[in-house]
Amino acid sequence: MASSSASSSLMAILLVLVLLMGSSSAQLSADFYSKTCPKVLGTVKSVVESAVSKEKRMGASLLRLHFHDCFVNGCDGSILLDDTSSFTGEKTARPNNNSIRGYNVIDNIKSNVEKECPGVVSCADIVAIAARDSVVSLGGPSWDVKLGRRDSKTASLSDANSGVLPPATSSLSDLTNKFQAKGLSTKDMVALSGSHTIGQARCVVFRTRVHNDTDIDASFAKTRQGSCPLTPGSGDDNLAPLDLQTPTAFDNNYYKNVISQKGLLHSDQQLYSGGSTDSLVESYSKDSKTFNSDFAAAMVKMGDISPLTGSSGEIRKNCRKVNS
Numbered sequence: 071m072a073s074s075s076a077s078s079s080l081m082a083i084l085l086v087l088v089l090l091m092g093s094s095s096a097q098l099s100a101d102f103y104s105k106t107c108p109k110v111l112g113t114v115k116s117v118v119e120s121a122v123s124k125e126k127r128m129g130a131s132l133l134r135l136h137f138h139d140c141f142v143n144g145c146d147g148s149i150l151l152d153d154t155s156s157f158t159g160e161k162t163a164r165p166n167n168n169s170i171r172g173y174n175v176i177d178n179i180k181s182n183v184e185k186e187c188p189g190v191v192s193c194a195d196i197v198a199i200a201a202r203d204s205v206v207s208l209g210g211p212s213w214d215v216k217l218g219r220r221d222s223k224t225a226s227l228s229d230a231n232s233g234v235l236p237p238a239t240s241s242l243s244d245l246t247n248k249f250q251a252k253g254l255s256t257k258d259m260v261a262l263s264g265s266h267t268i269g270q271a272r273c274v275v276f277r278t279r280v281h282n283d284t285d286i287d288a289s290f291a292k293t294r295q296g297s298c299p300l301t302p303g304s305g306d307d308n309l310a311p312l313d314l315q316t317p318t319a320f321d322n323n324y325y326k327n328v329i330s331q332k333g334l335l336h337s338d339q340q341l342y343s344g345g346s347t348d349s350l351v352e353s354y355s356k357d358s359k360t361f362n363s364d365f366a367a368a369m370v371k372m373g374d375i376s377p378l379t380g381s382s383g384e385i386r387k388n389c390r391k392v393n394s
């Protein structure tokens with residue numbers, strides 16, 4: 071009797087331990103590499119800082135790279151894979167082709183990190199750290215990046231084209247639904263959209279807005295039409311800043327822009343269009359502290375989308391290729 075109850079409580083303890091271990095291996099943590107690659111944070115930071123000091127826009131591009139990685143099958147580095155004979159990857163998908171930048175910076179970080187701790191740090195984690203360091207480099211908030219993601223062994227063009235990434239033509243409800251599908255709230259969506267305080271967009275994504283939308287400041291529309299002709303195909307790649315005031319500073323001007331109907335994208339203006347997100351836009355426009363802290367919290371949530379952990383995936387040696 072006594073020995074069987076002792077052994078069944080032993081079994082219960084073992085079961086709890088196994089469950090704890092199982093769940094802890096599926097969790098990301100800020101100190102994941104503290105023993106195995108203690109220098110990784112410093113290495114990523116120094117490469118990002120030098121890339122951003124050469125070209126400020128690169129900070130924007132690296133932030134967006136993390137978003138586009140995470141929304142397509144989770145933050146698994148899949149966006150970094152070049153096409154192979156067995157799959158066509160995400161790089162030429164509609165939201166990414168001729169648009170996503172920063173692959174070379176990630177390669178440069180990866181080769182430095184591989185020298186220090188070969189085969190330890192995933193490309194997906196490098197992208198997440200680089201996004202944070204980019205925001206900090208441009209004057210935005212910092213946060214602890216949770217780590218321990220592993221890299222996918224495949225990538226899918228059709229998944230990247232499936233509509234999980236919202237286009238610039240999205241309505242407010244499209245935006246809300248697409249973020250909700252990734253476990254992100256409307257508040258997260260509004261805070262993360264503040265990313266459009268940095269970086270550039272191509273005429274092809276804002277043509278209809280500056281020529282045809284009615285909820286746009288007339289003189290702003292005229293200025294942007296100047297480098298974005300109505301004729302389809304003409305000037306498609308001409309760039310304009312997403313934030314007309316301070317395009318290389320991570321601040322809360324994005325919200326001030328949309329309040330004055332100077333959002334560059336149709337989707338930007340949707341956040342201040344008489345709907346449920348107007349009040350949040352107003353509060354972020356007045357309170358950069360709250361914006362910064364909500365943005366940082368939302369970045370942590372976005373970085374938590376379906377990571378590969380434990381023995382899933384792999385630690386790629388080269389971010390562009392699956393290990394052979």
Ligand code: HEM
Pocket residue numbers: 127129130131132133134137168169170171236237238239240245259262263265266268269270271272273275312335337
């Ligand atoms: C809310 C839905 C969103 C839509 C519809 C959207 C759409 C776009 C579009 C169309 C561009 C211009 C791309 C081009 O012309 O090549 C762009 C740029 C950018 N997006 Fe978003 N985006 C959204 C959310 C986000 C989020 C969540 C982030 C980051 C967390 C982000 C970060 C950026 C940055 C930084 C740029 C500028 C990139 C550069 O200059 O290289 N966006 N976005």
Ligand SMILES: *[C@@H]1O[C@H](CO)[C@@H](O)[C@H](O)[C@H]1NC(C)=O
Pocket residue numbers: 162163167168
């Ligand atoms: C991607 O862009 C290139 C031009 O740089 C173009 O030739 C190619 O057709 C585009 N691919 C897709 C899938 O749209």
Ligand SMILES: *[C@@H]1O[C@H](CO)[C@@H](O)[C@H](O)[C@H]1NC(C)=O
Pocket residue numbers: 277278281282300
């Ligand atoms: C804008 O609207 C006009 C008239 O409805 C239409 O002919 C034109 O194709 C539209 N332009 C764009 C860029 O959608």
